[in-house]
Amino acid sequence: MSHIVLIIDDSPTAVPELRSLLESEGYEVLTALRAEEALDTLRSAKVDLIITEALLPGMDGFDLVRHLKANERWAIIPIIMLTVRSAPEDYAASYDAGADEYFIKPLEPPKIIAATRGLILRYEKMRVTGDISSGRPSRGLPGPVSVRGERGKIIGVFSLKGGVGTTTLAVNLAVAIKMLEPSARVGLVDLSLEQGIDALLLDIVPTSTIADWAREDLTDATPYLLNQYFVPHRTGISLMSAPSSPEQAEIVRPDVVRRTLELAPDAFDYIILDTASTFSESTLIALEMAGHILLPVTPDMAALKTAVNTLRILKAVNISDDKTTMILNELVPRAGLTRQQVETSIGKNCMSVPHAGAGFIEASNTGMPLVTVEPAPAAAKAILDIARTLCEPEELVAAGEQKLGRAGILNRLRRAQ
Ligand SMILES: Nc1ncnc2c1ncn2[C@@H]1O[C@H](COP(=O)(O)OP(=O)(O)O)[C@@H](O)[C@H]1O
Ligand SMILES: [Mg+2]
The missing domain is CATH 3.40.50.300 (P-loop containing nucleotide triphosphate hydrolases)
Structure with a gap:
């Protein structure tokens, strides 16, 4: 069964290019124009990797990543940001939010494919072993346990x-x-x-x-x-x-x-x-x-x-x-x-x-x-x-x-x- 990649981007040029690249590598591709639409897709489909633009209408890509990483159902799905935003603070915001990779457009096929393969492999391993934290030692899973170890x-x-x-x-x-x-x-x-x-x-x-x-x-x-x-x-x-x-x-x-x-x-x-x-x-x-x-x-x-x-x-x-x-x-x-x-x-x-x-x-x-x-x-x-x-x-x-x-x-x- 092929792996499913969800692309979130409203650019009419970037999406077809990325889609055909991923499909040529054997991935199944779903797309969403907005973060809100992506969340609907995630509720109904099993997605193995997300590639999102940071600049989105409505909820932006950083908020989306943060939202996904804060939710147990989606927290371990790897996320690549592929974006037109190239300021140093955008890199920081992206990794702070919990993204796994950050690439600036235009698309560089070998980089995206290598990251996609590597991250999906890691995701599969985590799902099999149930060891979520080993995949992200520095960030961990933002679980719901109170930081002070007592009830809120x-x-x-x-x-x-x-x-x-x-x-x-x-x-x-x-x-x-x-x-x-x-x-x-x-x-x-x-x-x-x-x-x-x-x-x-x-x-x-x-x-x-x-x-x-x-x-x-x-x-x-x-x-x-x-x-x-x-x-x-x-x-x-x-x-x-x-x-x-x-x-x-x-x-x-x-x-x-x-x-x-x-x-x-x-x-x-x-x-x-x-x-x-x-x-x-x-x-x-x-x-x-x-x-x-x-x-x-x-x-x-x-x-x-x-x-x-x-x-x-x-x-x-x-x-x-x-x-x-x-x-x-x-x-x-x-x-x-x-x-x-x-x-x-x-x-x-x-x-x-x-x-x-x-x-x-x-x-x-x-x-x-x-x-x-x-x-x-x-x-x-x-x-x-x-x-x-x-x-x-x-x-x-x-x-x-x-x-x-x-x-x-x-x-x-x-x-x-
Ligand atoms: N200390 C204050 N100084 C100036 N405006 C205030 C102050 N406290 C509240 N407001 C304004 O009063 C209005 C009503 O406040 P709101 O918090 O919506 O009230 P409530 O929830 O009790 O109905 C809002 O426009 C708010 O910005
Ligand atoms: Mg009120």
Whole structure:
């Protein structure tokens, strides 16, 4: 049986040339114009080697390689990058992503054929012996085992009131944790099932979403399988996207959320949940299973009232107050209540994120969250500080633990209920 090579390239000249070269050497050839199409092919066909261009429409070749190497099902398939991109940093990006060979176009037949033969032989040997790591001693298999050898932490971000910065905080926090602990595996789950925008903010074209994951048979699902539904981002974090349309949200039943969060701590060191602004059963499961909950609140009476109600409901469902931290998010500059007023009203200390002007929006237009901007704007620094408290267990959100006397505005809120 001949070996199958998958070519991913949208060049009308390069593909026929490479195809006829490989076919003349006895290989069977499949082609895809885009990374997304290649993933579909890989789901249904047994491919022995991949040759991909780096420049692709939609998900680029580097992201594709990273995605494949992070997925157990495809991680050992050898990958050659054959590309028009010739800058030294492209070589580095290619090998960092996990490609096995890197060639610059135009095509040099003897090189490609030698690499194809050698890599397929090595792949066959690895499959027979099951010894995956021997083939790639320097890179290894990016498996789902936590780097610290313990189960990962689940951090929920929640607000019953929409538009207060829940998503902004969740996305930036995930990236901030990755920046503080570069070796940690950080997964972001968009549980805003009906209107999730995390993929949009990160400029990720999701190859799969939580709705696809929900269609799996989850009784026997493993952390490895879960991992395949996360799409890698340039910052090194991975995202499980919300369903691509609101109608699909109902596929993601509460038991799917529970199963996801049972498996996720064996696949990631940190799992950040961007939750929906409702006390649905799925949200409650997420908040129950989270080890820490960040509650963004804006400095205005409406948001405070909702925050007080939220704390009351969390208490009623036995979610410990110790694991919640209020985040005062100054959505509007120099407006509304002071931090002290907010803290007194809620009876809890807050950590705060200052107003960022259009900073968050501008950053999201580039697909790189504000925390990655240099030099770090004040709002980015504040989120890095919050991330630090979550990365360092001994200092765990000390700010959230000290109770304050409830007075002033709280009384007004109580009277208003
Ligand atoms: N500290 C801040 N400064 C300026 N704009 C902010 C800040 N926090 C959030 N925003 C903006 O507020 C809007 C709503 O934020 P988002 O995170 O989508 O809220 P939610 O998820 O709670 O609905 C977004 O446009 C975001 O960029
Ligand atoms: Mg949101």
